[in-house]
Amino acid sequence: MQSRLPEYCDLYQLADKAATMSGNWPIAKMPRLLTMLAADTGEAKAELEFGKKGRTRFIKGSVSVDVEMQCQRCLNPTTVGLKAEFLVALVENESQIEKLPEQFEALITEGRHFLPDVIEDELILAVPIVATHDSQCSDYVKAYEVVPEEYQQEAVGKKPNPFAVLKDLL
Ligand SMILES: [Zn+2]
Numbered sequence: 109m110q111s112r113l114p115e116y117c118d119l120y121q122l123a124d125k126a127a128t129m130s131g132n133w134p135i136a137k138m139p140r141l142l143t144m145l146a147a148d149t150g151e152a153k154a155e156l157e158f159g160k161k162g163r164t165r166f167i168k169g170s171v172s173v174d175v176e177m178q179c180q181r182c183l184n185p186t187t188v189g190l191k192a193e194f195l196v197a198l199v200e201n202e203s204q205i206e207k208l209p210e211q212f213e214a215l216i217t218e219g220r221h222f223l224p225d226v227i228e229d230e231l232i233l234a235v236p237i238v239a240t241h242d243s244q245c246s247d248y249v250k251a252y253e254v255v256p257e258e259y260q261q262e263a264v265g266k267k268p269n270p271f272a273v274l275k276d277l278l
Pocket of ligand 1: 186
């Protein structure tokens, strides 16, 4: 079983030590991501590699998780696999962002940082604008469709009445 990611870390220190880590973080603890989802179940799995390239400290990583989103065609839940690979440079202020080599995203931080926020940011970027079922929604909808009770009763009421035949005879 994988362990939880650490919470507050000194990112500059981890980069200087060229640390690597892997860990999980529950969806239920990502409030910004949660606003885009239909359920709070699941745990993101992350692999992180800290390091330094020239004077640039960075985090290279990948994160993935299956989440539930509302299908925009049928409005039922659908499972969406979120996956992100990233290369984030750690910078102290905005003026440093311009100097970064192109391949880097930037994270402004003083060092001490809530590490799961990095994961959450990347997952938010990976959320599709519109989620839909891969195949036909109709298969899915049929399985979940419930016939309203009034309709069932009405159907029962329409059964031929055996006395109706007698009435015709009279
Ligand atoms: Zn659907």
